[in-house]
Amino acid sequence: MSFNVSNVFKVFLMVAGCSLSLVSAEQQKDVKLFFQRTCAACHGVDGSGRGLNGQKLPGRVLSDSRWQGTKKDADLVKSILKGKGGMPAFQSQLSEMEAESLVAEIIRPLAARKK
Numbered sequence: 001m002s003f004n005v006s007n008v009f010k011v012f013l014m015v016a017g018c019s020l021s022l023v024s025a026e027q028q029k030d031v032k033l034f035f036q037r038t039c040a041a042c043h044g045v046d047g048s049g050r051g052l053n054g055q056k057l058p059g060r061v062l063s064d065s066r067w068q069g070t071k072k073d074a075d076l077v078k079s080i081l082k083g084k085g086g087m088p089a090f091q092s093q094l095s096e097m098e099a100e101s102l103v104a105e106i107i108r109p110l111a112a113r114k115k
């Protein structure tokens, strides 16, 4: 069997193309799903700091609009990526862009619910 360099290169391009599309799928992480799977365990699905049975969870209340008003997006993004107090850092699981989306698309809208 003889290797045809150009075919080997084509296979390489196909593989590289696949992994590139995987990377871009990864960039569009569903932040809502991520919040429900990872953050809600401590903050509650609705950010109330309470679980489905109303039990108190370890995370702070995120839906408190008065508290939110004291925080800049950049503060929240930093806490999510670097961790804060009892909250672990998420920089190994989230890009800065994803943390910003979590703040803008999930955490900010939670405040509108007034708890």
Ligand code: HEC
Pocket (backbone or CB within 6 Å): 035, 038, 039, 040, 041, 042, 043, 058, 059, 060, 062, 071, 075, 076, 079, 080, 084, 085, 086, 087, 088, 090, 102, 107
């Ligand atoms: C292990 C429990 C736990 C998990 C999981 C967790 N948090 Fe927290 N989170 C906390 C605690 C505790 C605090 C309060 C930290 C403090 O002020 O000392 C907090 C605080 C915060 C704050 C406020 C930070 C600030 O600057 O005051 C935000 C925003 C936040 N969490 C978002 C998230 C997001 C988004 C996720 C998922 C990626 C998440 N948390 C996952 C426990 C958790």
